[in-house]
Amino acid sequence: MAAEKIAVTRQTFDNVILPVYAPAQFVPVKGKGSRVWDQQGKEYIDFSGGIAVTALGHCHPALVETLKQQGETLWHTSNVFTNEPALRLASKLIAATFADRVFFGNSGAEANEAAFKLARYYACKKHSPFKSKIIAFHNAFHGRTLFTVSVGGQPKYSDGFGPKPADIVHVPFNDLEAVKAVIDDHTCAIVVEPIQGEGGVMPASPAFMQGLRALCDEHNALLVLDEVQSGMGRSGKLFAYEHYGIQPDIITTAKALGGGFPVSAMLTTHEIAAVMAPGVHGTTYGGNPLACAIAETALDIINTPEVLSGVDARRQQFVEALQAIDHKFDLFSEIRGKGLLIGAVLKPQHASKARDILHAAAAEGVMVLTAATDVIRFVPSLVIEPTDIEEGMARFARAVEKVLAA
Numbered sequence: 278m279a280a281e282k283i284a285v286t287r288q289t290f291d292n293v294i295l296p297v298y299a300p301a302q303f304v305p306v307k308g309k310g311s312r313v314w315d316q317q318g319k320e321y322i323d324f325s326g327g328i329a330v331t332a333l334g335h336c337h338p339a340l341v342e343t344l345k346q347q348g349e350t351l352w353h354t355s356n357v358f359t360n361e362p363a364l365r366l367a368s369k370l371i372a373a374t375f376a377d378r379v380f381f382g383n384s385g386a387e388a389n390e391a392a393f394k395l396a397r398y399y400a401c402k403k404h405s406p407f408k409s410k411i412i413a414f415h416n417a418f419h420g421r422t423l424f425t426v427s428v429g430g431q432p433k434y435s436d437g438f439g440p441k442p443a444d445i446v447h448v449p450f451n452d453l454e455a456v457k458a459v460i461d462d463h464t465c466a467i468v469v470e471p472i473q474g475e476g477g478v479m480p481a482s483p484a485f486m487q488g489l490r491a492l493c494d495e496h497n498a499l500l501v502l503d504e505v506q507s508g509m510g511r512s513g514k515l516f517a518y519e520h521y522g523i524q525p526d527i528i529t530t531a532k533a534l535g536g537g538f539p540v541s542a543m544l545t546t547h548e549i550a551a552v553m554a555p556g557v558h559g560t561t562y563g564g565n566p567l568a569c570a571i572a573e574t575a576l577d578i579i580n581t582p583e584v585l586s587g588v589d590a591r592r593q594q595f596v597e598a599l600q601a602i603d604h605k606f607d608l609f610s611e612i613r614g615k616g617l618l619i620g621a622v623l624k625p626q627h628a629s630k631a632r633d634i635l636h637a638a639a640a641e642g643v644m645v646l647t648a649a650t651d652v653i654r655f656v657p658s659l660v661i662e663p664t665d666i667e668e669g670m671a672r673f674a675r676a677v678e679k680v681l682a683a
C-alpha cells in the first residue's frame with residue numbers, strides 16, 4: 278500500500294522543518310533533463326543542478342533504469358557483507374584516477390570526515406601522534422559535521438557549537454607564502470578545494486597547487502583534495518586535479534557521483550590505506566548496493582569523451598551570454614571558475630543584489646545559485662541542451678533587468 282499523501286505547501290516547511298534553510302517560495306514537484314516544474318505547474322530551467330549534483334539532469338533515463346533494476350534486486354546489506362555494485366564502482370573509480378583504495382559514504386561531509394581522520398591516523402601510525410596539524414583555507418567549505426566545519430574556513434558555520442577539534446590552521450587561499458609560514462613537520466595534511474565552490478567559485482592557480490604538492494612532500498604531509506563540488510566532470514575533466522599536473526594523496530567526491538542519489542567516496546593510495554584495519558572507521562549505509570549501482574551508471578556516462586568534451590562548449594555558451602548581459606548592464610567584475618562551475622562576480626555597487634537576482638530569476642523561470650555574498654553561481658547539468666542554456670539565459674537577463682530597474 279502506498280503512503281497516504283497529505284496536502285503540503287511551502288508554508289508546511291515553516292511548520293515542520295528545522296529552520297536551517299530558507300528555501301525558495303515554490304515547491305518543485307517534477308524534473309526532466311534541465312527543466313523543473315513546481316506545484317502550480319510553472320516551468321523552470323535549472324542552472325542550479327541541485328547544487329552541482331544532478332550532473333546528468335533530472336531523471337536521466339539510464340539512472341532511472343538502474344534505480345528500478347537495483348531497486349528490485351538488493352538495496353542494503355550493511356558492511357558486514359560486501360556487494361557487487363560497490364565492488365564494481367570502486368574498481369571503476371580506481372581505474373579512472375590516481376587511487377588504489379576507496380571508502381564509501383553518503384555525503385560530502387562524510388567523505389571529508391573520513392579523509393581528515395585518515396590523514397591524522399596515517400600520520401599517527403607512520404610518524405608521531407603529535408603530527409596532527411591540518412592546514413586549510415579561508416572561505417573553504419568541507420561540510421557540516423563538527424570536524425568538517427572546523428576545517429572549513431568560515432566561522433559562521435563553525436562557531437557556537439562548543440570546543441572544536443584542535444590543531445587546524447587557516448590561511449588565505451592561493452597564497453603559497455602563507456602556507457610556507459605555517460607548515461612544519463607536525464603538519465599531517467593540507468586540505469584544499471581545487472576550485473572553491475561555496476567560497477565564491479575561485480579556482481586554485483596551478484603554481485599554488487603545485488606548490489602545495491611540493492610543500493607536502495617536503496614535510497611528509499598528505500595533500501587532501503576536496504573534489505565534492507569540482508569532481509565528476511564538472512571542471513571538464515573527471516576530477517579537477519587533472520588540470521594541475523599533480524597527484525593528490527586523498528580525494529573526496531560526492532554530489533554528482535550519484536547524480537542526485539546520496540553517495541560519496543574517499544579515494545586514496547594503497548600505501549596510505551594500509552594503516553587502516555577493520556573497525557577503525559565505518560558507516561552503516563556507506564557503499565550500499567542501491568547507491569553504488571546508480572553511481573556506477575553515472576560514472577559510466579560522465580567519464581566519456583562525449584560528456585567531458587561537451588563541458589567546455591557549454592561553458593563558452595554561458596560565458597558569452599553572461600558577457601552580453603554585462604555589456605548591457607555593467608554588472609559583473611569577473612566571470613570565473615572552470616568548466617560548468619561558473620561564478621559571475623557582481624561589481625561592488627551591485628554586490629548586495631545577489632539574493633535579489635536569485636529570487637527574480639526564479640520568478641522569471643530559471644533556477645540559479647549564489648556563492649559567497651556577491652557571486653551568482655551556475656552549476657547546471659553537464660549535458661544541458663544548448664537551447665536550454667539560451668532560453669535560461671534570456672530569462673536570467675530579464676531578471677537582472679528587473680532587479681536593476683527596481
Ligand SMILES: Cc1ncc(COP(=O)(O)O)c(C=O)c1O
Nearest residue numbers: 384385386418419420474505506
Ligand atoms: C567542496 C565541498 N565539500 C563538501 C561539501 C559537503 O557536502 P555534503 O553537503 O554532501 O555533506 C560541499 C557541499 O556543498 C562542498 O561544496
